Amino acid sequence: MTMMTDPVPATSHPGWFSRSEAWLDSKGKGAWIAAMVLGFVFFWPIGLAFLFYMIWSKRMFSKSCSRHGSWNTSRMTMTKSTGNSAFDAYKEETLRRLEEEQTNFETFLERLREAKDKAEFDQFMEERAKKNGDGTEAA
Structure with a gap:
């Protein structure tokens, strides 16, 4: 007769404090x-x-x-193995691709901000030159 054990350890269920903290978060x-x-x-x-x-x-x-901190917390949770290697590989590839897209998007936003800053500065310099009257910049 073989003894069957519970595959889920008792410590895998979070306590009331952890559940309360997660709920408030x-x-x-x-x-x-x-x-x-x-x-x-x-x-x-x-x-x-x-x-x-x-x-x-x-x-x-x-x-x-x-x-x-939700991305870091979610990322740690999502890297846990499900036990299915094909799904885990798919999940890891999808997360890697999303992180790459996020990095590309953040780079794009930074370029937009720089372009906007440059346009605003150029406009300021043009208005300043017009105020001088002769179109030359003041030193």
């Missing part, structure tokens, strides 16, 4: 602040604990809890 920084304020209203040590945790975990100073 999904709602954004406002949810963290609301939880902290409610903690202060109902029992001040809870609010203080929220404040210290937000400072310690750097949630207080990021632009948004869920969106600021």
Whole structure:
């Protein structure tokens, strides 16, 4: 008689704290602040604990809890193996392609910003030259 074991370890299920943290992260920084304020209203040590945790975990100073680090967190989750090598290879190739497209898009946006800055500067210089009256630039 062979003994069957549970393939999922007991530690794979996140605890209430991890689930609560993930839920607040999904709602954004406002949810963290609301939880902290409610903690202060109902029992001040809870609010203080929220404040210290937000400072310690750097949630207080990021632009948004869920969106600021979401790509890195999602990327770490997505690199876990599913057990199917063909799907894992497809997923990795798709993620690599998307990262490349993101890099290309960011480069494109940077070129647009530079072109806009140059156009605005050229316009400024033209207006400045017109104000001098004779069309020559002032030193």
